[in-house]
Amino acid sequence: MRIGAIAKQAGIPVETIRYYEKIGLLPEPVRDASGYRSYRQAHLDRLLFIKRCRNLDMAQDEIRELIRLAENPDADCSGVDALLARHLDHVRDRLRELASLEQTLEKLQAACSDGGTVSECGILGGLTSELDKLDMASDHNHVPGTHGQGHS
Known part of the structure; x- marks a missing residue:
C-alpha cells in the first residue's frame, strides 16, 4: 500500500x-x-x-528500546518491565509537578481583584513574582515525550 x-x-x-x-x-x-x-x-x-x-507519552528512545526488545521474543522480559517501571516513575513525577502547577495557578487566580483594572490585576502581579520563584525552584522543564530512559 x-x-x-x-x-x-x-x-x-x-x-x-x-x-x-x-x-x-x-x-x-x-x-x-x-x-x-x-x-x-x-x-x-x-x-x-x-x-x-x-x-502513553513514551519517548522515542523508549519506543526504540521496546522495539529492540520485541525483536528477541524468547528473551527474558525483565528489560521490558524495567523500561515500563522507569516510565511509570516519570509519569508519577509529572503528576506531582502538575499538582504543584495546579496549586500555583489556584493561588494566582485567588489573587484576582474582582472588577479591577489591569494595572491592579493580582494575577499579573503574581505571575511576575511567581515566575521568579518558579525559575529558581525548577531544575528542568518538561516537554511531553522528551524524557529519556535515565530520567525518573
Missing part, C-alpha cells in the same frame, strides 16, 4: 510516517517499479505499536 493509505489506516499523518522512517523507528519500505514506497502489514503493525506507545 502507498503512504496515504497506510497513514489513513493508522490514523497518523504522512509527515509523521516519513519522520519515523528518518529516525529509524519505522523501517523504510521497498519501492515499487514506479518508485513509490510500498508499505506492508508489518509497517502498519509497527505504526500502530508506535502510536500506542506515544499515547
